[in-house]
Amino acid sequence: MEDVGSVVARVGAAWLALVFALIVLPSALGISLGISEAYMWVLVKTLEWATIRIEKGVKKPQPEILKTPAANGIIERDETPMEKEIARLHRVDFEFSDIFYFCRKGFEAIVEDEVTQRFSSEELVSWNLLTRTNVNFHYISLRLTVVWVIGVIVRYCFLLPLRFTLAAIGITSMIVGTTMVGQLPNSSVKNYLSEVVHLTCSRILVRALSGTIHYHNKENKPQKGGICVANHTSPIDAIILTNDGCYAMVGQVHGGLMGVIQRATVKACPHVWFERSEIKDRHLVTRRLREHVADKSKLPILIFPEGTCINNTSVMMFKKGSFEIGGTIYPVAIKYDPQFGDAFWNSSKYNIVSYLLRIMTSWAIVCNVWYMPPMVRKEGEDAVQFANRVRSAIAHQGGLTELHWDGGLKRAKVKDTFREEQQKNYSKMLVRNGSIG
Amino acid sequence: PRGAHPPHLSLFSPPTVTSEQIEHLHRRFKQLSHDQLTIRKENFDSIPDLEFNPIRGKIVHAFFDKRNLRQESDGLVDEINFEDFLTIMSYFRPIEMNMDEEQLDRFRKEKLKFLFHMYDSDHDGKITLQEYRNVVEELLSGNPHLEKESARSIADGAMMEAASICVGQMGPDQVYEGITFEDFLKMWQGIDIETKMHVRFLNMETIAHCY
Numbered sequence: 001m002e003d004v005g006s007v008v009a010r011v012g013a014a015w016l017a018l019v020f021a022l023i024v025l026p027s028a029l030g031i032s033l034g035i036s037e038a039y040m041w042v043l044v045k046t047l048e049w050a051t052i053r054i055e056k057g058v059k060k061p062q063p064e065i066l067k068t069p070a071a072n073g074i075i076e077r078d079e080t081p082m083e084k085e086i087a088r089l090h091r092v093d094f095e096f097s098d099i100f101y102f103c104r105k106g107f108e109a110i111v112e113d114e115v116t117q118r119f120s121s122e123e124l125v126s127w128n129l130l131t132r133t134n135v136n137f138h139y140i141s142l143r144l145t146v147v148w149v150i151g152v153i154v155r156y157c158f159l160l161p162l163r164f165t166l167a168a169i170g171i172t173s174m175i176v177g178t179t180m181v182g183q184l185p186n187s188s189v190k191n192y193l194s195e196v197v198h199l200t201c202s203r204i205l206v207r208a209l210s211g212t213i214h215y216h217n218k219e220n221k222p223q224k225g226g227i228c229v230a231n232h233t234s235p236i237d238a239i240i241l242t243n244d245g246c247y248a249m250v251g252q253v254h255g256g257l258m259g260v261i262q263r264a265t266v267k268a269c270p271h272v273w274f275e276r277s278e279i280k281d282r283h284l285v286t287r288r289l290r291e292h293v294a295d296k297s298k299l300p301i302l303i304f305p306e307g308t309c310i311n312n313t314s315v316m317m318f319k320k321g322s323f324e325i326g327g328t329i330y331p332v333a334i335k336y337d338p339q340f341g342d343a344f345w346n347s348s349k350y351n352i353v354s355y356l357l358r359i360m361t362s363w364a365i366v367c368n369v370w371y372m373p374p375m376v377r378k379e380g381e382d383a384v385q386f387a388n389r390v391r392s393a394i395a396h397q398g399g400l401t402e403l404h405w406d407g408g409l410k411r412a413k414v415k416d417t418f419r420e421e422q423q424k425n426y427s428k429m430l431v432r433n434g435s436i437g
Numbered sequence: 438p439r440g441a442h443p444p445h446l447s448l449f450s451p452p453t454v455t456s457e458q459i460e461h462l463h464r465r466f467k468q469l470s471h472d473q474l475t476i477r478k479e480n481f482d483s484i485p486d487l488e489f490n491p492i493r494g495k496i497v498h499a500f501f502d503k504r505n506l507r508q509e510s511d512g513l514v515d516e517i518n519f520e521d522f523l524t525i526m527s528y529f530r531p532i533e534m535n536m537d538e539e540q541l542d543r544f545r546k547e548k549l550k551f552l553f554h555m556y557d558s559d560h561d562g563k564i565t566l567q568e569y570r571n572v573v574e575e576l577l578s579g580n581p582h583l584e585k586e587s588a589r590s591i592a593d594g595a596m597m598e599a600a601s602i603c604v605g606q607m608g609p610d611q612v613y614e615g616i617t618f619e620d621f622l623k624m625w626q627g628i629d630i631e632t633k634m635h636v637r638f639l640n641m642e643t644i645a646h647c648y
Contacts, residue, residue, distance in 0.1 A: 099492060099552065099572065100630070106496035107529050109486035111465060 019165055027203035028196075036364075040212055043340065043363055050147065155361045159210070163360045166208035171257070174201035175264045182267025194268040195246045202242040209236065210364040215244055220371035222247070222330035225296035227289075229322060230332040231394055232304035233312040234345045235352070236359070237334055240367060247302040248272060248292065252279055270298055286325055293327040300330065305387065311344040312336050314401040318391045320383040328374045331390050333398030337366040370397045462526060466519050475516035476500075491576050495555050500525050504554050511560050546622070548630060553621050563615030566596050599624060 022035065177197035184190040206213065221244070222228040228247060230237060241247060249271045253262060262273050272292055278284055292298055305318035312335065323329070336343045341362025345355045359365065372393060377386045395402040469483065470476045481487060481497045490496065499505055501513045505528070506521050508514075514521075528551045532544065556564045556572055570592040599616055616624075 099555065099576070102490050102492045102576070103496065103552070103555070104529070106487060106490045106493060107526075109484050109490070110469075110481070110496075111462065111526070 016165075019162070019169070023166060023207050024169060024204060027207060028200045036207070036210065036212055039210065040364060040366075046147070047339065155363070160361055163208045163210070166204055167360075170201050170204035170208055171261065173197075173204070175261060177201065178264045178268040182264070190268070198242060198246055198265075198269065202239055205239050206243045209239075209359060211236075211240065211243075212364060212366045213240055213243060214368045216368065216370045218244075218371060220330065220373050221245055222300040222332075222371070223328075223374075224299060225293055226300040226328040226330050226374065227293060227322065227325060228300050228302045228330045228332055229305055229318075229390060229394075230302070230334055231312075231315050231398065231400065232306045232309055233334065233336060234309055234343045234355075234359075236343065236365070237304065238302065240334060240369065241302060241332065244369070246299050248299040250274075250289065250301050250303055252276060272301065282321060286321065289325045293325055305391075309345045309347060311346075312338075312400070314403050315391055315395040315398075316403050318387040320387050323377070323383045323387045323390070326377075328376055329386075329390055330374050331372040331394050331397075333370045333372065333394045333400075335368050335370075335398040335400065337368070340364040340366045343367070368398075372397055459523070462523065463519060466522050475518050476522065477516045492555075492572070494575065495572070498558075499551065499555055502554055504560065505551060545630065549622060549625055550618065553618055563617055564621070565615040566593070568615075569596055 174197070177200075178194065181190060181193045181197055184193070228241070230241065238247075238249065246269070248269065249265075251262075251273060253259060253273045253275055262271070265271055266273060270292070272288060274285060274288075289301065292301060303322045305322045306316050307319050310316050341359065341364055343359065343365055345352075350358070375386075375390055375393070377383075381389070392402060394400075466476065469480045471480070478497055478501065481493075481500075487493050487496075498513070500517060500522070501515070503510055503512055503514060506514065506517070506524055517525075528548055530544075532541065536544065553564070554560075556568055558568055558571065570589060573592040573595070574588050596616075599620070
């Protein structure tokens with residue numbers, strides 16, 4: 001018995017030493033050993049092989065219908081604007097025909113609606129060996145199944161413990177590090193050390209997710225005294241960004257582990273944490289953020305204006321509050337590659353723990369981050385227009401579609417005002433066409 | 438397992454809907470029904486895109502209309518299962534290239550019948566002036582500047598046109614009871630509706646779901 005115990009202890013120690021040497025130390029120094037790159041290369045080769053096997057296995061003749069990536073819908077939508085459609089039908093001057101347009105729109109919405117679709121994970125066009133697909137997975141070959149089983153073993157028995165260890169190390173060092181730095185009096189040394197601690201811990205956490213991040217246009221990185229604005233897909237968005245720079249976070253105070261982290265980090269670096277009661281008071285929030293931004297020596301604040309997690313195929317309405325603060329806005333577009341792991345957090349379907357478990361048993365998190373040139377509010381532009389302008393830029397850069405819907409629709413129904421708008425437009429058109437005899 | 442497999446495809450006489458499309462519709466059905474076996478009217482409330490639509494009520498109604506569900510009796514059902522859902526969806530099938538004259542004609546009649554049922558809300562086989570007024574009012578509701586009178590005159594004007602096509606010149610004492618289905622068909626002669634009343638599926642290759 002004793003032998004087993006000592007063997008286990010020695011293995012454990014060796015394991016930790018390896019992790020420390022290969023991962024933690026390079027994170028602190030900001031260098032990369034190339035392990036992730038090798039891993040990704042192997043992964044890509046395996047997935048390509050798997051896709052080819054599946055395509056060989058599917059022998060059905062494909063009819064010549066349109067082929068489009070499934071990410072943006074399963075039906076072909078007629079994008080004719082309402083005015084053109086009604087003008088076309090009105091040559092007969094029959095309102096009987098107007099009903100067609102709305103009928104078809106209604107059916108399109110029932111078969112698949114643009115909004116609800118964004119709150120479920122993006123559908124992939126090829127299989128990525130992550131799970132058995134429920135619909136289209138047929139038993140194709142023994143080899144493929146064996147590879148899948150090996151994949152499961154690798155992910156759950158090797159990657160998961162490794163990642164869990166790293167995450168634990170990362171979070172603990174963050175708490176301990178920032179608490180220690182927080183004891184120092186305010187000075188440039190303190191700021192420097194705080195940055196080092198934050199960066200190191202972010203890097204460890206990114207490695208804990210096997211994250212491969214490509215940063216583009218680094219010359220546009222957010223500067224001090226600015227506001228960094230990005231599209232929101234998951235809670236790890238923040239870590240993705242802090243991996244490359246230091247930001248002041250904005251958010252609500254939570255309980256539990258998150259609360260501990262928040263309280264520790266705010267001692268070292270001026271993050272802006274709000275109590276739940278304070279969040280309701282919009283003026284208070286805006287005022288505090290304004291004070292922060294006005295101080296040009298403070299780190300740029302990081303805000304996700306959508307307010308909720310969207311599935312990374314589109315950008316929903318930006319809440320105008322962030323754009324009323326003033327200052328320079330640095331937009332950032334984040335696009336995840338769904339091939340290696342689905343980063344989207346469907347908060348109505350999964351809680352945070354099962355979400356993290358899923359992330360940690362995916363192959364990797366691969367994403368592209370584009371830093372965009374700063375934007376300022378123009379003369380005569382109100383907050384909403386400015387928000388839309390920034391949103392268009394982000395959507396354009398990241399290759400996402402824009403939707404004029406509120407992320408709050410994940411949980412609530414459409415406001416009556418929206419529906420009345422549409423009806424008003426329609427009747428205005430009819431009246432203009434001189435249909436009143 | 439409950440609701441796990443979509444039913445037989447026997448209700449489609451030319452099998453123009455692929456099994457993939459059926460799978461997709463089934464998934465959508467489960468989403469709308471919250472994994473129950475049937476859908477009720479309330480389940481359509483969860484579609485934000487549909488809220489925009491002024492004739493939303495009529496469209497939802499159409500799903501529960503016994504005439505559209507090819508049932509012998511009259512009136513509305515309370516809930517529909519997936520087979521019924523597919524039956525209604527089949528009204529919006531796109532035309533296939535290999536259809537002959539007879540099939541095309543039947544196709545067109547089916548779509549027009551669906552539309553007819555949407556107007557004829559009391560199920561008596563005729564679209565009366567009042568029923569038509571209701572539809573126009575629904576389409577135009579929400580505009581505070583358009584009074585009820587204007588909506589009425591639009592409706593009346595359209596009915597007059599319809600009457601003149603169907604019955605020819607009417608005497609001043611004659612009462613036009615309503616548009617029957619045959620008259621309705623006459624109105625649409627020569628007008629291409631097939632391309633307006635269809636929903637076309639994109640081709641989906643091996644699609645995977647990640648859980």
